Amino acid sequence: MTDVEFLTQLRGLAREFADMLRPTVLPVDRDPSLARTLLDSGLPWRQLMGLPAEYNPDPLRVGGRAVYLDKAVEQVTVLEELARVDAAAVLAQPGPSMSGFVVSELADRKQYERYFTRLAEAPTWTFFGITEPTHGSDPASMTTAVRPDGAGGYHLTGTKRFVGNGARAGIGVVFARRRPGPLGIGAVLLETDRPGFTGVPLETLGLRGLQLSELQMRDVPLTDDDLLGRDRSATRQGMWAAVRTFNRYRPVVSALALGVAQAAYDYAVEHGTRSTKDGRLAGFAERLNGTRTLILAAARSADRDAADGTLASAAKIRATRLAEELSIAAVDCFGPGARWDHPLLDKYVRDARAFEFMEGTSTIQRLNLAQAYLSGRLDDDRAA
Structure with a gap:
């Protein structure tokens, strides 16, 4: 085959x-x-x-x-x-999602078994906690911290926001500062039933089923067994794993955005009037196929080398823009009150806008592409 x-x-x-x-x-x-x-x-x-x-x-x-x-x-x-x-x-x-990739990159054998055994035994949701309320995912400004408790263990304190499945998760990964400086960010493997841990759902317009949450941690007890990558060099710990995870999952986010775009297109083709859809949807079929090809290329690149997120950034820009434009074009194939009369279309419009903020905005992706071009990883043909 x-x-x-x-x-x-x-x-x-x-x-x-x-x-x-x-x-x-x-x-x-x-x-x-x-x-x-x-x-x-x-x-x-x-x-x-x-x-x-x-x-x-x-x-x-x-x-x-x-x-x-x-x-x-x-x-x-x-x-x-x-x-x-x-x-x-x-x-x-339920399942490993983004946190599973961090565990695979950084965990020792005991931590690896602790994480995946739990997921295999029963339906378990997981979380990936990096974004903070006022600083986003900027490592230089991260305030969530791991500090010694004076008795040979540690305390984890801080707040993470916009964490998918956070309020329903059983285990996940939190990024926190262990030392000053850009290399002081580490990753922590954490069960959500620890004292001091709280997950609160947030109200959202799009992708509501994901149940974005805020995680609050107040002196959550930790031991050495919770610190991922603790025996690695500082350059191969928290943010190193986070960057590789973003590169690895941007093609997945792009594919989800493409799925929403395709759903909106299919709905308009099936239910819209011929006089409107022929004009409103012109050219979108070719863009859907072209974006699908780019996403597949980005996925192949991520499987080869998770350190190179060039194509992943290009795919995310293309897919998120297409989802937003196509969902609006699909609504235009119907008359006034379309989103009220067609709740699925309304959902597609709301969901399409969520992908812009997942795994880095389009501005961040363009910066990634510019850096790749300047460093020689992206030639003129691929940049175009």
Whole structure:
């Protein structure tokens, strides 16, 4: 089986799974706490969460080939199809998500087993806590800190905001300052039932099922066993892992945005009037296909080298812009009150705008591309 044949069959399988999500789209959008009911939708969440092979004895199979969804190429293919039904449901599934990549990069064997054993044993949501209320994810301004408690352990204190699944998570990763300076940021593996830890859901307009949250930590007790990468050099700890994680997951975010864009396009084609959609949707089919090709290239690049986020940045710019433009164009295919009369369209418009703020805004991505060009990693043809 060629790679193209494999991905085509995988996409077809994902499309069948996506149909299982349709009954829950609007209910979960109205009440994000219903995301737990997604486990009863029939979707094989355990096979789709990206568990390592040793924790997934029954993986998906395509043409007899085991598929663990631990590669970006596989993830963008499957998750785009699921996002064509509900991107929020994709993000609201239990599993390792971004924190799993940090654990895979930094954890010792004991920490690795502690994290993935818990996820394999029962449905467990995870979190990736880096963004702070007033400083974003700027490491130089990070105030969440790990400090000695005077008895051989540590205390973790600080606040993280806009953390997906934070209020429902059982375990995750928090980035916190351990020392002054740019290399003083470390990563902490943390269960949410520790004393002093609180997760509070935030009100949002888009991707409501994700249940963005604020995490408050007040003297949360830690031990050495909670400090990820503690035996590594300072240049291979917290922010090193965070950058690699962003590069690795930007193609995934791009695929989710593309899924929303494709959903809006499909809805307008099916339900819009011919006189409006012929003009409003002109050129979007080609842009959808071109963006899909770019995302696949970015995913291949991320699988080869998570340190190079050049194509990932380009894909995210393209996909987020397309989702925003296409969702508005889809609404224009209908008359006044379209978003009221077509609640799915309204959801697509709201969801499309969320991706701009995930894994770095378009301004950050353009800076990444400029740095890549100036350093010689991006030639003139690729820059165009």
